[in-house]
Amino acid sequence: MEALLQDVRYGLRMLVKKPTFTIVAVLTLALGVGANTAIFSIVNAVLLRSLPFRDPDRLVRIYFNNPGVGLRNVRFSVPEFDDLRAQTDVFEDVSVIVLGPTNLTGAKQPEHLEMMEVSPNYFSMLGATPELGRLFGHQDFALGFAPVVVISDGLWRRSYGADPGVLGRSLRLDNDLYTIVGVLSPGFRHPGPTIPAVEVWITCGFSGDPFPAPARGLRILPGAIGRLKPGLTVAPAQARLDAMAANLRRDFANDYPPQAKWTVEIVPLQQSLVGKVRPMLVVLMAAVILIVFVVSLNIGSLLLARASGRQQEMAVRAAMGASGGRMIRQMLTESLLLAFIGGIAGLTTAVITLKAVLRFVPANLPRLREVNIDWRVLGFALLISLATGLLFGLAPATHSSKAGLAGTMREGSRGSGYSAKAGRMRDALMVSQLAFAVVLMIGAGLLLETLRDLLRQNPGFNPSQVVTANIYLPNPNNPQLDPYHTLAQQIPFNRELLRRANAIPGVELAAITSNLPAADTINSDAAAYGATNHNSLDIEDRPTESSGDLSAEVIRTSPEYFRVIQTPLVEGRFFTEDDENGKLPVAIIDEATARRYWWPDHDPVGRRLRIRLRFGQNPVNPWSTVVGVVKNIKHDGLDVDGVPHLYVPLNQFVGR
Structure with missing residues (x-):
C-alpha cells in the first residue's frame, strides 16, 4: 500500500512538472469521456432502463391492423375492446388509452393541458400509487360520463400550491365539471412519449347518455x-x-371486409416505444466509442514520446534494482491518474454536453424526460475512464520497462532519446489512430449524404415565411355544453378566426387546416398511441364489395390553405369561397390518391367519392366531387412516400 501511495505521489509530481502536456491530455480526455457519457445517458434512459412499472416485461402494446390495405394501428370499437377483455387466458388486464388536448379552468389559472382517457384499471395495471387521495378503481366502471379526475404532481404543485385540501375540489375540462379524487406520485410517467407531459387523467365512458350505444363498426378508440x-x-x-x-372475421363478416385482413397484434411495450430509435442510438453509441479509441491512441502517442524522453530515468531506476513490473506499475499509475482527472473533467463536460444535446434531440424521442446522469451513467464514466487509462498507458509503460540499461545510456549520451523500437510503436499508434479516424469520417460522410438527400426531398409545400399556431376548441362529453358541436356552430368561429388572423399586421394570407404539414413527424403521441386518421372510401363506379381496400387520410382545409403553403396544383382547381357557402360537396386529392385509384387509366377530376365515417357500415356522408389534384404533401415524414390524402372544405365537414 505504501508503494502504491508513493507511486501516486510521484505520478502527481510528474504531471505537475509537465503542465502543458497534462492540460492537453486532460482536455482531450474530457472531450472523449464527456461525449461518451452524454450519449450513454440517453442510451441508458431510452434503451437500457426498464420501464418504471410493475413487471414491465409483461406489458404489451395492442395494435389493430388492416394489412390487406397497408394500414397499421387503426382505430377499434368498444365491442372489439370487450373481445380483448374476454381473452382471460391471454390478458390479466387491458386498458384503453386515448391521448388528447384539453382546456382547464377552475384552477389557479386557465391552462391548455395534455389529457389521457383510460380504463379504470389503468393505474392498477401499471402499479401506480397516489401521492394524495385515490386512483381509479372498480367503482369507476360506470357507463357514460364519470366526473372524476386524477391530476399530476406537477399540476397539483403549480396550480394548487400543493394544497392537501385539493381532494373534492372541482375543475372544468372542456366545459365538463370533474371532481379531483387523487394526485399521482411525482415519478409517474405514462408509457409513451409526450411533449408536453400528461397532466390529467379521466376514465373512458363507452355508452350511456350522452354517449351513443357501442357498435362493432363504430371504431373510435x-x-x-x-x-x-x-x-x-x-x-x-x-x-x-x-x-x-x-373467429371475429368469420362471425361478423359485414364488419370485416376480406380485403382488409383485419388482425390484432401485440408488441412488448418497451419495444413499441423504442423500436424505431434503437438502431440510431446504437450507431451513435458506436461512433462515440470510436472517438474514445482515437482519444486513447492520441494520448498514447503523447505518452510514448514523453516516455522516450524518460528512458535515462528508467535505466537509472533499473540499475538501482527496480524490476520491470515495478516500472510498469509506476507508468500505469501515472496514466490512470491522468485518466481519473480527465474523467472528472469529462463528467463536467458531459453535464454541459447533455444539456446542449437535449436541445437538438427530437421532442418525440421516447422517454426523453427520463434522461439524466444516474449511478449507472457514473459507473460507465468511471469504467470508460479506467479503460482509457489502461489503453493509452499500456504501450508506453511496456516500452519503458523493456529498455536495456546499456542501450538506453548510449542513446542518452548521444541525446537521441528515441529508439527504433519506440519509433515503430509510435508509427503503429498513429496508423491505428488514422484508421479509426477514417472510419469515423466515412460514417460522418454517409450521415451527411443522408441528410443531403433529406434536404433535397420536396415536402410538397414551402415552409418559408409560414408560421403556425395550434387552436384547441372545447370538446366536452355533453353535446349540450359544446358551443362548437355542429357545423353551423363552427362556421362562424372559423370565419371570425380567419378575419382576425388576416388583420394582423404583416400577415399576407391566413388559412385553417385540421392537420399541419409534417405534424405527424412531431406529434410523438400520435405515433405512439394515436391511431391512423385514415377513413374508408366509396368510389363511384367501383363495386361495393371492393370498397374495403379504399382509404385515405382526410384533412379539412379552408380555401386559402394551398396558396398559403404554396402547394402546386397538378390539375383542376383549388377550393373557393363558393365551396364554403353551401354548394355541392367537393374534394381535392393528392397525387398519391390519384395514382392509387385512377391514374394512368382515368382522370380523377369530376369523379365522385364518399367518405365513410363508420368502416364496415352504411356511409353517412354525401358524395363529393373531385375538383383538383395537388402535389403530395409529406405529412408523415420526408422519407415516407405514397400515403393517400383527401382534402375537404373546412366548412363542409364537422371536426375539431
Missing part, C-alpha cells in the same frame, strides 16, 4: 395496452389472438 398473464410470452399470446381475430 385509438390505442390500448395490456398485461399478459403470468408465465405467458408474446408468441403463444399472439397465436391465441390470431385465432380470436379469425
Whole structure:
C-alpha cells in the first residue's frame, strides 16, 4: 500500500512538472469521456432502463391492423375492446388509452393541458400509487360520463400550491365539471412519449347518455395496452389472438371486409416505444466509442514520446534494482491518474454536453424526460475512464520497462532519446489512430449524404415565411355544453378566426387546416398511441364489395390553405369561397390518391367519392366531387412516400 501511495505521489509530481502536456491530455480526455457519457445517458434512459412499472416485461402494446390495405394501428370499437377483455387466458388486464388536448379552468389559472382517457384499471395495471387521495378503481366502471379526475404532481404543485385540501375540489375540462379524487406520485410517467407531459387523467365512458350505444363498426378508440398473464410470452399470446381475430372475421363478416385482413397484434411495450430509435442510438453509441479509441491512441502517442524522453530515468531506476513490473506499475499509475482527472473533467463536460444535446434531440424521442446522469451513467464514466487509462498507458509503460540499461545510456549520451523500437510503436499508434479516424469520417460522410438527400426531398409545400399556431376548441362529453358541436356552430368561429388572423399586421394570407404539414413527424403521441386518421372510401363506379381496400387520410382545409403553403396544383382547381357557402360537396386529392385509384387509366377530376365515417357500415356522408389534384404533401415524414390524402372544405365537414 505504501508503494502504491508513493507511486501516486510521484505520478502527481510528474504531471505537475509537465503542465502543458497534462492540460492537453486532460482536455482531450474530457472531450472523449464527456461525449461518451452524454450519449450513454440517453442510451441508458431510452434503451437500457426498464420501464418504471410493475413487471414491465409483461406489458404489451395492442395494435389493430388492416394489412390487406397497408394500414397499421387503426382505430377499434368498444365491442372489439370487450373481445380483448374476454381473452382471460391471454390478458390479466387491458386498458384503453386515448391521448388528447384539453382546456382547464377552475384552477389557479386557465391552462391548455395534455389529457389521457383510460380504463379504470389503468393505474392498477401499471402499479401506480397516489401521492394524495385515490386512483381509479372498480367503482369507476360506470357507463357514460364519470366526473372524476386524477391530476399530476406537477399540476397539483403549480396550480394548487400543493394544497392537501385539493381532494373534492372541482375543475372544468372542456366545459365538463370533474371532481379531483387523487394526485399521482411525482415519478409517474405514462408509457409513451409526450411533449408536453400528461397532466390529467379521466376514465373512458363507452355508452350511456350522452354517449351513443357501442357498435362493432363504430371504431373510435385509438390505442390500448395490456398485461399478459403470468408465465405467458408474446408468441403463444399472439397465436391465441390470431385465432380470436379469425373467429371475429368469420362471425361478423359485414364488419370485416376480406380485403382488409383485419388482425390484432401485440408488441412488448418497451419495444413499441423504442423500436424505431434503437438502431440510431446504437450507431451513435458506436461512433462515440470510436472517438474514445482515437482519444486513447492520441494520448498514447503523447505518452510514448514523453516516455522516450524518460528512458535515462528508467535505466537509472533499473540499475538501482527496480524490476520491470515495478516500472510498469509506476507508468500505469501515472496514466490512470491522468485518466481519473480527465474523467472528472469529462463528467463536467458531459453535464454541459447533455444539456446542449437535449436541445437538438427530437421532442418525440421516447422517454426523453427520463434522461439524466444516474449511478449507472457514473459507473460507465468511471469504467470508460479506467479503460482509457489502461489503453493509452499500456504501450508506453511496456516500452519503458523493456529498455536495456546499456542501450538506453548510449542513446542518452548521444541525446537521441528515441529508439527504433519506440519509433515503430509510435508509427503503429498513429496508423491505428488514422484508421479509426477514417472510419469515423466515412460514417460522418454517409450521415451527411443522408441528410443531403433529406434536404433535397420536396415536402410538397414551402415552409418559408409560414408560421403556425395550434387552436384547441372545447370538446366536452355533453353535446349540450359544446358551443362548437355542429357545423353551423363552427362556421362562424372559423370565419371570425380567419378575419382576425388576416388583420394582423404583416400577415399576407391566413388559412385553417385540421392537420399541419409534417405534424405527424412531431406529434410523438400520435405515433405512439394515436391511431391512423385514415377513413374508408366509396368510389363511384367501383363495386361495393371492393370498397374495403379504399382509404385515405382526410384533412379539412379552408380555401386559402394551398396558396398559403404554396402547394402546386397538378390539375383542376383549388377550393373557393363558393365551396364554403353551401354548394355541392367537393374534394381535392393528392397525387398519391390519384395514382392509387385512377391514374394512368382515368382522370380523377369530376369523379365522385364518399367518405365513410363508420368502416364496415352504411356511409353517412354525401358524395363529393373531385375538383383538383395537388402535389403530395409529406405529412408523415420526408422519407415516407405514397400515403393517400383527401382534402375537404373546412366548412363542409364537422371536426375539431
